[in-house]
Amino acid sequence: KAGVTQTPRYLIKTRGQQVTLSCSPISGHRSVSWYQQTPGQGLQFLFEYFSETQRNKGNFPGRFSGRQFSNSRSEMNVSTLELGDSALYLCASSRAPTDNTEAFFGQGTRLTVV
Amino acid sequence: AQSVTQLDSQVPVFEEAPVELRCNYSSSVSVYLFWYVQYPNQGLQLLLKYLSGSTLVKGINGFEAEFNKSQTSFHLRKPSVHISDTAEYFCAVRSSGGSNYKLTFGKGTLLTVNP
Numbered sequence: 001k002a003g004v005t006q007t008p009r010y011l012i013k014t015r016g017q018q019v020t021l022s023c024s025p026i027s028g029h030r031s032v033s034w035y036q037q038t039p040g041q042g043l044q045f046l047f048e049y050f051s052e053t054q055r056n057k058g059n060f061p062g063r064f065s066g067r068q069f070s071n072s073r074s075e076m077n078v079s080t081l082e083l084g085d086s087a088l089y090l091c092a093s094s095r096a097p098t099d100n101t102e103a104f105f106g107q108g109t110r111l112t113v114v
Numbered sequence: 115a116q117s118v119t120q121l122d123s124q125v126p127v128f129e130e131a132p133v134e135l136r137c138n139y140s141s142s143v144s145v146y147l148f149w150y151v152q153y154p155n156q157g158l159q160l161l162l163k164y165l166s167g168s169t170l171v172k173g174i175n176g177f178e179a180e181f182n183k184s185q186t187s188f189h190l191r192k193p194s195v196h197i198s199d200t201a202e203y204f205c206a207v208r209s210s211g212g213s214n215y216k217l218t219f220g221k222g223t224l225l226t227v228n229p
Binding site: 004006033035042043044045048055056058090092097098101102103104105106107108110 | 146148150155156157158159160163165204206208213214215216217218219220221222
């Protein structure tokens with residue numbers, strides 16, 4: 001059974017650009033959550049999707065957005081990149097939001113903004 | 115709102131020694147508690163979780179944790195560590211009810227096991 005797949009693994013972008021990250025959950029999992037990990041702030045919740053609907057959103061500016069497709073794959077987008085957006089972005093999948101006690105994390109996408 | 119405090123940012127130990135990683139939480143509602151491990155350049159892997167029942171929970175790789183409601187703590191222990199346990203460990207909480215199931219993480223504890 002394949003795990004959570006995040007692509008790409010590494011990205012380098014320039015300030016002001018935008019970026020799209022992808023997450024393919026485990027087969028049968030319909031809930032996807034995104035987290036940002038930085039040395040200073042640690043792991044912070046970005047948003048959660050279930051059945052193509054955003055159910056919860058963390059305390060991030062509107063430059064951070066996401067969506068989920070009918071096959072449960074999710075993308076997150078960051079527009080007008082800032083240096084502080086450099087981070088490891090982690091995706092977690094579970095069967096349903098209430099099942100995230102069994103959430104599985106991907107290996108993450110390491111975004112570097114220069 | 116919930117918060118998690120991991121009391122030690124770094125814990126160095128020698129191989130085969132016991133280790134305890136400390137975690138305290140704050141929440142106005144009932145919570146579930148988790149410990150995750152992160153190896154370099156990897157995602158998070160669930161070590162163990164407390165949902166209900168026995169306050170002593172056992173996880174993978176010989177780790178265990180004890181939930182103490184009165185002290186709002188969930189410390190992680192291992193009686194004898196290996197070099198391969200070197201990693202960062204994160205304590206996390208989630209509300210056990212309601213509609214927001216986000217995980218709130220502590221800042222992490224870097225466990226370094228020396229030969």
